[in-house]
Amino acid sequence: MLSQESQKQIDREVAKYPAEQKQSAVMAALAIVQMERGWLSNEIIEAVANHLGMAPMAVYEVASFYNMYDLAPVGKYKITVCTNLPCALSGGVHAADYLKQKLGIGFNETTADGRFTLKEGECMGACGDAPVMLVNNVRMCSFMQPEQIDRLLGECQ
Amino acid sequence: MGALGFILDAAEGERSWRLAEYVKRGGYAALKKIVSENIPPENIVAELKKSSLRGRGGAGFPTGLKWSFMPRQFPGAKYVVCNSDEGEPGTFKDRDILRWNPHMVIEGMIIAGYAMGCARGYNYIHGEIWDIYKRFEEALEEARAAKLLGDNILGSAFSFELQAHHGYGAYICGEETALLESIEGKKGQPRFKPPFPASFGLYGKPTTINNTETFASVPWIINQGGEKFLELGKPNNGGTKLFSVSGHVNRPGNFEVPMGTPFPELLALAGGMRGGRKLKGVIPGGSSAPVLPEEIIMECTLDYDSIAKAGSMLGSGAVIVMDETTCMVKALERLSYFYFEESCGQCTPCREGTGWLYRVVHRIEHGQGRPEDLDLLNSVTENIMGRTICALGDAAAMPVRGFLKHYKAEFEYHIQNKKCLVPEDVQRAGSGFFKVA
Numbered sequence A: 001m002l003s004q005e006s007q008k009q010i011d012r013e014v015a016k017y018p019a020e021q022k023q024s025a026v027m028a029a030l031a032i033v034q035m036e037r038g039w040l041s042n043e044i045i046e047a048v049a050n051h052l053g054m055a056p057m058a059v060y061e062v063a064s065f066y067n068m069y070d071l072a073p074v075g076k077y078k079i080t081v082c083t084n085l086p087c088a089l090s091g092g093v094h095a096a097d098y099l100k101q102k103l104g105i106g107f108n109e110t111t112a113d114g115r116f117t118l119k120e121g122e123c124m125g126a127c128g129d130a131p132v133m134l135v136n137n138v139r140m141c142s143f144m145q146p147e148q149i150d151r152l153l154g155e156c157q
Numbered sequence B: 001m002g003a004l005g006f007i008l009d010a011a012e013g014e015r016s017w018r019l020a021e022y023v024k025r026g027g028y029a030a031l032k033k034i035v036s037e038n039i040p041p042e043n044i045v046a047e048l049k050k051s052s053l054r055g056r057g058g059a060g061f062p063t064g065l066k067w068s069f070m071p072r073q074f075p076g077a078k079y080v081v082c083n084s085d086e087g088e089p090g091t092f093k094d095r096d097i098l099r100w101n102p103h104m105v106i107e108g109m110i111i112a113g114y115a116m117g118c119a120r121g122y123n124y125i126h127g128e129i130w131d132i133y134k135r136f137e138e139a140l141e142e143a144r145a146a147k148l149l150g151d152n153i154l155g156s157a158f159s160f161e162l163q164a165h166h167g168y169g170a171y172i173c174g175e176e177t178a179l180l181e182s183i184e185g186k187k188g189q190p191r192f193k194p195p196f197p198a199s200f201g202l203y204g205k206p207t208t209i210n211n212t213e214t215f216a217s218v219p220w221i222i223n224q225g226g227e228k229f230l231e232l233g234k235p236n237n238g239g240t241k242l243f244s245v246s247g248h249v250n251r252p253g254n255f256e257v258p259m260g261t262p263f264p265e266l267l268a269l270a271g272g273m274r275g276g277r278k279l280k281g282v283i284p285g286g287s288s289a290p291v292l293p294e295e296i297i298m299e300c301t302l303d304y305d306s307i308a309k310a311g312s313m314l315g316s317g318a319v320i321v322m323d324e325t326t327c328m329v330k331a332l333e334r335l336s337y338f339y340f341e342e343s344c345g346q347c348t349p350c351r352e353g354t355g356w357l358y359r360v361v362h363r364i365e366h367g368q369g370r371p372e373d374l375d376l377l378n379s380v381t382e383n384i385m386g387r388t389i390c391a392l393g394d395a396a397a398m399p400v401r402g403f404l405k406h407y408k409a410e411f412e413y414h415i416q417n418k419k420c421l422v423p424e425d426v427q428r429a430g431s432g433f434f435k436v437a
């Protein structure tokens, strides 16, 4: 179930920890497979568990505890907007409203063509760059005024 | 960026994070001196104590004292852990430190390993900053290749290995024992203390956890001496400190200034109030610090003691500036939602209490508040504070108290008039988001 490339990446993570602490790599392993597959199905969670010698339930607990894992399918582009107070003071909530209007969806919804999912995020540690949003957990976009948002949506094909 | 400090000062430009650039700025001189002169570990701890460096992660605990708690004679594995999980709303300094000067943190952690007899370390990096995590991994590779990390560092008998651990979106993992659980591959739920990490930490071994900025301060202290560091700031508040200024200012960003700098000077560095509007209140130390109204904050200096005397906390140095276009009820509603969302749910007072706080502030904001709600809020905070495993409970309660203490009239207005003192379009204009959706 795990691709060779994923296994290779996971094993690199395992090597960061003491030999008897393979479980420490579970967060990275879930991130790696999610990056490859878009979301975490029960089957893939079980595959990660087998690979790391963990109980599937223990892996599931981790996957459901941390906000950036997706336990259900999301659009090709998941956009998470920070609406916490420091960002809100500089347009974070308005940027989210603008996105909702442009995409015709609310938070935790996906556009009909499967292209975009919108999420509400908490502080990303980038409050000086508000409004900020994160695309697919890896690409942080700063100072997202309407013009920048339009451009971002255009790039996400 | 401030030109008064030493962490971000010289580190500007796209290449500043590279090892060669760091060495050009005098980097790794402290480590070289320590291993080549075989400096006794206790001298390093003594120097830190002299410096009066206090933890930059929020609690302000004296770093030298913390390091002295580590059992030096303990025979097994011991760990050094860096907390770069920066998730306290308003705080964005550690991201810039890792972005522009990761080697300074690495050097600080290696020195910590030497001083406390640890052979391994981890840096736990906030989930949302993937590019910074990748950069840190690259910086580690550079350090390994230059024999600054690994076996027999710089040809000495001292060995130290350091790795990065990437978080994945849980504010609670900033709490040090939740962070350790998370590295162990579990849900990030805080542990009961005691035992403290110095005796039972990562994998049950003695562990010291410090914030990114704390570690970044260490090489300078070794190079220049603890006394000099103390002189940069003021007594009991050594050094310079990074302040993350966000909200209604013209130039949000990080500013590195001496401890004890008057607040108005920091505000000026951040370009002053956006659109020249009037200052309403400031949250001086991250979202859990009680808000202070203009007339109080303008008289404060930026150090642990002055802000504490004013009834708040310096915390992580996250300064959230709010002008007259801010609805204080809405501001508190958003913060209360955050703590409710991020409570790990282990303790009943926190799990239930944060939900109560959010629901009550939410109904006040939405015109359904009742006159008895303000007393209710106060009593809920009383039932949370001091009754939980970790400090998130208190962190959720303190802002409620601060807002009610200083802006009670605004809450009462909402309850009586079922609407906000500040019209919606004024709030929007204040946010500076230009196109009306």
Ligand SMILES: Cc1cc2nc3c(=O)[nH]c(=O)nc-3n(C[C@H](O)[C@H](O)[C@H](O)COP(=O)(O)O)c2cc1C
Residues within 6 Å of the ligand: B054, B055, B056, B057, B058, B059, B060, B061, B083, B084, B085, B086, B087, B088, B171, B172, B173, B174, B175, B176, B177, B209, B210, B211, B212, B214, B390, B391, B392, B395
């Ligand atoms: C809910 C909660 C969140 C925290 N978040 C952070 C954080 O993001 N970064 C940090 O350095 N410390 C954070 N702390 C404080 C840590 O528990 C710990 O005190 C700190 O990392 C110690 O480092 P220092 O002594 O260098 O400040 C948090 C504490 C609590 C209770």
Ligand code: SF4
Residues within 6 Å of the ligand: B172, B189, B190, B342, B343, B344, B345, B346, B347, B348, B350, B351, B388, B389, B390, B391, B392, B393
């Ligand atoms: S105080 Fe809240 S966040 Fe902390 S351990 Fe208890 S329930 Fe979890």
Ligand code: FES
Residues within 6 Å of the ligand: A082, A083, A084, A085, A086, A087, A088, A092, A122, A123, A124, A125, A126, A127, A128, A130, A132, B089, B090, B091
């Ligand atoms: S509040 Fe949005 S990044 Fe911090």
